[in-house]
Amino acid sequence: DTGVSQDPRHKITKRGQNVTFRCDPISEHNRLYWYRQTLGQGPEFLTYFQNEAQLEKSRLLSDRFSAERPKGSFSTLEIQRTEQGDSAMYLCASSLQGYTGELFFGEGSRLTVL
Amino acid sequence: AQRVTQPEKLLSVFKGAPVELKCNYSYSGSPELFWYVQYSRQRLQLLLRHISRESIKGFTADLNKGETSFHLKKPFAQEEDSAMYYCALSFNQAGTALIFGKGTTLSVSS
Numbered sequence: 001d002t003g004v005s006q007d008p009r010h011k012i013t014k015r016g017q018n019v020t021f022r023c024d025p026i027s028e029h030n031r032l033y034w035y036r037q038t039l040g041q042g043p044e045f046l047t048y049f050q051n052e053a054q055l056e057k058s059r060l061l062s063d064r065f066s067a068e069r070p071k072g073s074f075s076t077l078e079i080q081r082t083e084q085g086d087s088a089m090y091l092c093a094s095s096l097q098g099y100t101g102e103l104f105f106g107e108g109s110r111l112t113v114l
Numbered sequence: 115a116q117r118v119t120q121p122e123k124l125l126s127v128f129k130g131a132p133v134e135l136k137c138n139y140s141y142s143g144s145p146e147l148f149w150y151v152q153y154s155r156q157r158l159q160l161l162l163r164h165i166s167r168e169s170i171k172g173f174t175a176d177l178n179k180g181e182t183s184f185h186l187k188k189p190f191a192q193e194e195d196s197a198m199y200y201c202a203l204s205f206n207q208a209g210t211a212l213i214f215g216k217g218t219t220l221s222v223s224s
Contacts, residue, residue: 042214105158
């Protein structure tokens with residue numbers, strides 16, 4: 001297991017297009033988190049799953065954003081009708097239940113909206 | 115609202131000098147606090163957590179509830195400490211995700 005993996009690593013798209021990011025967590029981790037990071041900012045929480053259940057969503061997650069984790073393993077984050085303000089690094093992290101605060105992060109998917 | 119403040123964007127020190135990265139938080143309950151670190155071209159990773167009261171790579175951090183602070187300290191900086199450091203707060207032991215500060219870049223030069 002090489003840790004949390006994210007795909008694609010980089011995505012350039014035109015405004016108005018839809019994009020989808022995939023995250024594969026560490027295999028035994030049942031919690032999965034999505035964060036967004038823009039230049040000069042720390043990671044901002046978007047949403048998290050415990051197994052396949054989406055337990056919390058940030059108000060940052062507008063209606064254009066949707067996340068799924070259908071079988072409790074990998075997750076996808078879709079952004080519909082992208083806007084230039086969506087340009088950011090999208091980070092995925094996973095952890096074990098029995099919360100310790102240790103999140104294991106992926107390398108991120110960088111989105112550029114032209 | 116819960117908030118984490120890291121007042122310094124950049125901290126530059128010489129090798130061997132003491133380091134203190136500041137973190138203040140806003141939370142009315144009993145927080146759990148963490149420091150995460152991101153070295154160049156590496157993933158964000160946990161450095162230490164306040165409940166463990168541990169020293170990692172020579173770094174320590176003490177939670178001061180009176181001053182609502184969780185400053186990260188190291189007595190003698192090394193060049194390999196150069197990285198981005200994020201302070202993070204968890205306010206729900208049921209598992210709500212972390213709130214991160216904006217980060218401080220530590221630059222250690224020889």
